[in-house]
Amino acid sequence: MGPAPQNNNKKVIAGLVVLVAITLLVIGTKALTSKNQSPENQIAQTASGADTNNAGDIATNDTAVSDNSVPDSASVSSYKDGTYTAKGSYVSPGGNESVTVSLTLKDGVVTASTVEEGAGDPEALEYQHDFIGGYKTFVNGKDIDNIHVSRVSGSSLTSIGFNDALTQIKDQAKS
Amino acid sequence: MMHSPKLKTKPSRNEPAIAQRLTFDAIGTAWTIEIYSPCNNRQVAALRQRVLDRIAAYDAHYSRFRDDSLVAAMAAKAGTYMLPDDARPLFDIYQQLYTLSDGAVTPLIGQTLSDAGYDARYSLQPKAVHAPPAWDAVLVYRYPHLELKRPALLDVGAAGKGYLVDIIAAVLEAEGVKAYCVDAGGDMLYRMPDARPLRVGLEHPDNLGQIVGVASISNQSLCGSAGNRRAWGEYHHIIDARTAVSPRHIKAVWVTAPSGLVADALTTALFFVPARTLASVFAFEYAIVYDDYALEQSAGFRADFFVTHKREGT
Numbered sequence: 001m002g003p004a005p006q007n008n009n010k011k012v013i014a015g016l017v018v019l020v021a022i023t024l025l026v027i028g029t030k031a032l033t034s035k036n037q038s039p040e041n042q043i044a045q046t047a048s049g050a051d052t053n054n055a056g057d058i059a060t061n062d063t064a065v066s067d068n069s070v071p072d073s074a075s076v077s078s079y080k081d082g083t084y085t086a087k088g089s090y091v092s093p094g095g096n097e098s099v100t101v102s103l104t105l106k107d108g109v110v111t112a113s114t115v116e117e118g119a120g121d122p123e124a125l126e127y128q129h130d131f132i133g134g135y136k137t138f139v140n141g142k143d144i145d146n147i148h149v150s151r152v153s154g155s156s157l158t159s160i161g162f163n164d165a166l167t168q169i170k171d172q173a174k175s
Numbered sequence: 176m177m178h179s180p181k182l183k184t185k186p187s188r189n190e191p192a193i194a195q196r197l198t199f200d201a202i203g204t205a206w207t208i209e210i211y212s213p214c215n216n217r218q219v220a221a222l223r224q225r226v227l228d229r230i231a232a233y234d235a236h237y238s239r240f241r242d243d244s245l246v247a248a249m250a251a252k253a254g255t256y257m258l259p260d261d262a263r264p265l266f267d268i269y270q271q272l273y274t275l276s277d278g279a280v281t282p283l284i285g286q287t288l289s290d291a292g293y294d295a296r297y298s299l300q301p302k303a304v305h306a307p308p309a310w311d312a313v314l315v316y317r318y319p320h321l322e323l324k325r326p327a328l329l330d331v332g333a334a335g336k337g338y339l340v341d342i343i344a345a346v347l348e349a350e351g352v353k354a355y356c357v358d359a360g361g362d363m364l365y366r367m368p369d370a371r372p373l374r375v376g377l378e379h380p381d382n383l384g385q386i387v388g389v390a391s392i393s394n395q396s397l398c399g400s401a402g403n404r405r406a407w408g409e410y411h412h413i414i415d416a417r418t419a420v421s422p423r424h425i426k427a428v429w430v431t432a433p434s435g436l437v438a439d440a441l442t443t444a445l446f447f448v449p450a451r452t453l454a455s456v457f458a459f460e461y462a463i464v465y466d467d468y469a470l471e472q473s474a475g476f477r478a479d480f481f482v483t484h485k486r487e488g489t
Contacts, residue, residue: 136469140481141385147376149389150190151207153361153399153429154378 195219201230204360211354239285240295250328256321263318268440279447281416283307285328291410306419337398337439340364362398364435380426388480396435400442401427422446432459
């Protein structure tokens with residue numbers, strides 16, 4: 001299933017790079033927010049901060065700050081409470097892809113985060129799912145005859161005695 | 176392969192060539208010992224006898240399915256018993272797991288398993304099933320002694336098979352065999368001086384003709400546990416000692432560890448104890464398939480699973 005392993009690795013690395021880049025971007029946003037109260041200023045400086053931090057993979061980025069609550073004067077946090085959103089774009093082997101990350105900060109702690117996948121390529125989408133909280137990986141079976149393995153591990157392969165007994169019990173249950 | 180004719184016996188590329196293969200049934204499971212070191216027929220016949228003798232000695236101590244074992248004696252009469260020379264790692268790990276699992280894992284589960292139908296005759300007919308007593312109420316363990324304050328049927332099934340795999344590996348090593356795989360019904364220990372990996376299919380918990388992934392092991396043990404095969408009615412071979420209920424939230428668990436003892440013990444423990452708790456005590460890697468087929472895999476568990484991705488809750 002899927003592409004050759006080498007290609008998989010490239011895509012995984014690409015996905016990791018973009019997530020790291022987005023994390024840096026969001027951290028940059030937080031740091032600047034603490035110093036600059038003007039929303040226009042934040043966005044402008046965030047954009048330049050991103051250029052400095054992320055050479056290469058991030059082609060475009062848009063950031064926005066919303067739902068800013070009144071800063072808690074008692075808070076020792078250097079970051080302002082609020083929800084921060086950043087959109088990162090990157091070029092995967094399958095074309096241009098993007099991911100949107102939102103973090104909610106309260107007293108300097110991330111209290112909520114969402115990641116929206118924006119990939120057009122189904123395969124890129126699949127890899128983004130690997131990095132996005134709220135997604136699970138589910139196992140599928142494949143016929144043993146089609147896979148070259150000479151041994152298996154699972155439930156204990158049982159002796160004839162147990163299997164016979166189980167068959168008898170099932171037969172009794174039917175009659 | 177004797178126990179599973181569906182399997183391809185052709186080794187995949189780069190796998191070690193098999194010089195000799197021993198297959199037999201013992202302790203209720205099918206064994207395959209592959210020897211990759213050069214070994215002639217006369218040597219392997221002698222080796223086979225040593226292996227069978229060693230398993231027989233182990234069975235005579237720890238089997239709860241025979242009436243002449245040490246365990247059967249403990250079930251009949253209270254008292255202080257001298258444990259066999261090999262007992263310490265086994266009882267030590269049971270004592271650790273009892274504490275870590277808050278009493279869910281205990282050798283005192285024997286009577287509960289038997290009452291549930293997993294008895295010497297495989298009756299598989301549940302009688303009245305009760306949770307076993309607490310460790311301290313019955314057992315005082317001070318190696319080499321085990322005191323039973325009252326008779327109790329012990330079961331070492333949570334770790335005993337993996338430990339026997341270690342013991343048989345030691346028998347092979349004592350005979351000069353350095354490259355081998357001892358496989359007791361899917362619980363295995365693999366040694367290869369050049370560290371070449373061995374591929375192992377991970378059995379689908381519900382479709383026995385299928386696998387859900389392929390693990391790669393090298394100089395370590397891989398053990399698996401699933402409720403699918405030794406299962407009857409509402410029970411399978413693992414029962415929570417606190418509630419006398421077989422856990423259903425996990426379909427299958429695999430663990431890799433340096434020894435079969437630890438790998439086997441942790442496949443059971445992971446039904447009851449978070450992996451991070453166990454990781455503070457043991458070195459191991461693991462994968463869990465939950466009842467909805469969701470996969471949890473530790474970073475160092477070397478396996479390729481066949482997977483799909485879905486948004487949680489859909």
